[in-house]
Amino acid sequence: MTKQITNIRIGIYLCDCDGKVSKKVDLNSVKVAIQSKAEFEYIRAVEVACTKAEREQIVAEIDKYSLNRLLVAGCSDPFIVRQFLQLADDKGINRYNVEFVDLSAAESVGAAVSAVDTALNRLHLRAEVGYEELAVIPDVLVIGAGSEAAAAAKAIAKNQPVVQIDNVGTRVIGLDGFPGAFTVILLENGQTVKKDFGAIVLALGAVPQYDKSKYGGVELGADVLSLSQFINAGKDYAGKKVGFALGKADEDSLLSFAAVLKAALDLKEKGASEVSIIYEDMKICADGLEQEYERARKKGVNFLKYTGEFQITRFASGIAFMYREPFLADPAKIVADYIVLAEDFVPAAGTLELAEIFDIRTGPGGFFQKDNVHSLPIRSNRAGIFFVGSCHGPIHGTDLYNEIEAVLAEVSAFAKGKVSVPSLQPKVEAEKCAVCLTCYRCCPHHAIEIVHGEEYNNMYFSAARMNPLACQRCGVCAAECPGKAIQLPLYSDQEILFEVQQPARIVAYACENSGFLASEFAKTLDPELQKDLQIVEVPCSGKIDIIYLLKALENGADGVMLCVCHKENCKFVWGNDRAEQRKVRAQQILNQVGLGERIDFVHVAANQGNQFNTAVKAMAEKIRQSGTNPGKVVK
């Protein structure tokens, strides 16, 4: 169990909201009831808590009674929430130690007292959350040789020191440490050297690759060039006819489209006699490309749209594209001196190796980064390691600069050499840590290290430790720990199991990014359904420990739901997949002892209130069929 700090001093403020609450519930009775049963330092009923005078008095009382946790029961209006959080912040009580109770919904003194009591218990169970001031290295390592890397390095260098390596001459062979203090092991002139950086930016770019199978087996040659050959050759094409083909390769990006438009305009400028571009869909959905397309048309570049297939055929007069044109009887024929074919883009050499060394995921096409909306364009699964440009999938033009600026915003947090972060990463109780590496291996963010020393009170003198800057607080480690050695502050086992001591008929463990928000939306659609439903919020479905499922049932729930993000949408890479595995096992555990189907696993997004309600109804139907839970343990 979580270690409790011994000097918890809670102040309780019962706010009448100018008489609103006491219309239904006598606040004084609430106060008396709480005084008789609960543990706290100070309690006061207030007429209106959100006045300046009250604010000053509360500040004085915090000092006088040395309060370090606050409970505010009243209207829960965002205004008062904000005011109390700020006031607490000013007094050094952080936001995690302030709890709000909405009394506006309470119908009786009993209901109000029990709501306050629950919140009070939560405050008692809550681990101390302090702020850690951490020294960080402002230096940033940019990896890549191309123009993207150079642009990134140049932009970051305005703020903080940058080292750029090409990963060819100087190569990364290892990585240690965490954001703010990475140690990169480099191979430099045959020597191994270690260098420290606060953050790493990968900007390896993508490389073009001609794939002849996309062009009916046509080999490149004197008059058939790949787009990159054409650009690199920089030959004089004055008086020549050049034809470009788009649409067979590089469908995933705009790079070829942008490059062809630029080349076509350039050719026109330098006196090519005819420039034609055949294409299937003219992809111009980036800043400035539509305008470039218009300009090319005005300059007399021929744009010819084909559908499906075209052939490349040689004639005496030159080489030609042939394709079927619906408005003409004969196939259309575009004859040119040179034809230029768009290529695919593939990850630059070294992408896969770096992904392995850095323990970062790759996605479609072998580029860096999973295709997950939470990654935005620039994030990896590890804090402090970012992507810029085509190494996470070919990108074009202004998108690159926007990405660089976004990365700049992230790495600039380290520019001052120190950061202050709430100490919210999971805490490990060394006595229980078997140093089994389960957490280390399950962590989606490579945020865990094994540390050694006399202070780790177990037979290994070692324990897992979560890095405050790398940890993203999903809680997967805590849920997987076989020794129950890991507790996530604000979501400890004690705190969560406390919620389900006397569960509703259906308990829904809901990810705060999806299921929980969906349930809030769902409430507005069908308030009736809430009667038998209890929502327990978790930071990620990966935090839903198998014991949470069983305990809810043991304590009398008839059904349990896991409301999780859609597949491939987990903010923490695989939290929802881990949750699904646990659901399967928990249901097996029930089946083994004949308790029936009682667990549902639901993919639901924040905006799917209807789907949430449908799932609740399905759960209700399922437990109607399975009957009342016979496994309920009477204490």
Added chain:
Amino acid sequence: MIVAEGKPVEKILEMLAPYKKVLIAGCRGCVTVCLTGGEKEVGILASQIRMARSKDGNPIEILEQTEERQCDAEYNAKFLENVGKVDAIVSLACGIGIQYLGEKYPLTPIYPGVNTLMLGANIDVGRWEERCFACGDCVLDKTGGICPIARCSKSLLNGPCGGSQFGKCEVSAPVKEDIPCGWQLIYDRLSALGQLDKMSEIIPAKNWLRAKGPRTYVREDLTLDRS
């Protein structure tokens, strides 16, 4: 590391049928590391048994306790208080721990909550593979560091046999997946080491008595007369 798997719960329920109050004893050693008998699994099994017994109208009270190592007497002493309160113990430690805890408290019946499987390596979360048979006569020097006893289905000292095909063993594994042929692995490793000549050395028959129990191992230089 010793690798164990949870016993089917119906077996455990059968064992516990006569009892009203039991202790489930976990171990923080190998069985925690192999995710079978640590504090977490103790909690899961306890919850499952409580629910099963409630369903049958025969409620049971379960104490849960996990200590350092059940294969050491000193740690087992910590169970004293709880053992005194219960009718029986279920141990989630390996076979050694179960017996040793039982020896410590001979008047309380003890039951196994796990099947002890093997000496294995944790390949990745949720997967373990056998690496050692504890045969008492190591031949890894002759086989490129890969054990033919543990990793060849027939424990052949001079393999492979005719059942090795495309690097796989003809024996289908209990987990229904291909078993790599141990001797293929040895061949590949020796080949990589440039020691293929070792393949043609005949390894003489082992003294299997060393692999048979009951075995005792005594270091006279370390034994301590405490009288």
Added chain:
Amino acid sequence: MERKKALVIGAGAAGMTSALDLAARGVDVFLVEKAADIGGRAAEYCCKATDECNRCAACLVLQQKDKVAQEPLIQVFRNASVKEFSKNKDGFKATVASDGQDVALECQAVIVATGFDPYNLGRRSEFSYGLEKKVLSGLDLERALKEKGSLTAAFGPGINKIGFVQCVGSRDLSIGNGYCSRVCCMYAAKLAKLIRSELPEVELDIFYMDFQSFGKGFADFDKDLRESDKVKFVRSIPSKIYGFPYDYLTVRYTDTLSGKTLEDKYDLIVLSLAITPSASSSELAQKLGLGLDDYGFLAGDSGEESMVTGQPGIFLAGVCQGPKDIPQTIGHAKAAAGKVCGFLEI
């Protein structure tokens, strides 16, 4: 220590992102939203996940909305607009009218994140938008699906054929919109995919000129869309959509692949209305001394830093600067917040 203060105008995907990032760096934020609730347009979008997430990113916006509500450093002004704005030696002074009251604010930096308005078809009646209730905008469909949960719940049974019409107001030189709205092809395709997962038999046609989607794994997405989801692509922008006098919609178009002019019956038409500058942006630009680009979007630095404006201390975030999808918007807004931190030297 006195906290630095920033004004963020607009509480949609961009404004909320910037506000949260600034708050995380210890900046006090005044977040001004013209609507009654924060969230912006994307908060009304539906989820387009089928058997897995289809990466529409609408959920991110609701997550931010929840975080903003819990962030003590962000003060939200609803039903609010910037009434007066001036610059002084310490920064900026603004009068914000919120819920009918004027509030005077002082701040050292400003982020404009006023988003967009969908193209207003106005008196252009050739698509019967606003006349026929089964002619919807993409946003209408998103809202209906979000509120009702499914197409059938929103529009009843009997929807057998749905047409999506792309580029309504985008890439249209006749109205001076010489740009692509960037997001429509992908959201139409994802909506089609979503509808397909609900209604296996419904016919789904997309009228388009150049299919504009790209991105991670697009080639596979495209293949699935055409082959397993059986979405039909019609390379044409219809010339007329009308209902009267029938109980279905008729779409008249010329198929550029066959050259024939055709009429087809549809039960539902979804128009991908262009992303256009929000109605308030020119007035706001004037107040803040910002420039507009050729199409009326707020003009950022033309080159590498599109979030930077000609006014030191005033930055742009998101679609008010030009069309972007949600992840791009969030990235842009993060960059804008970063620029503010740099400007405020924190």
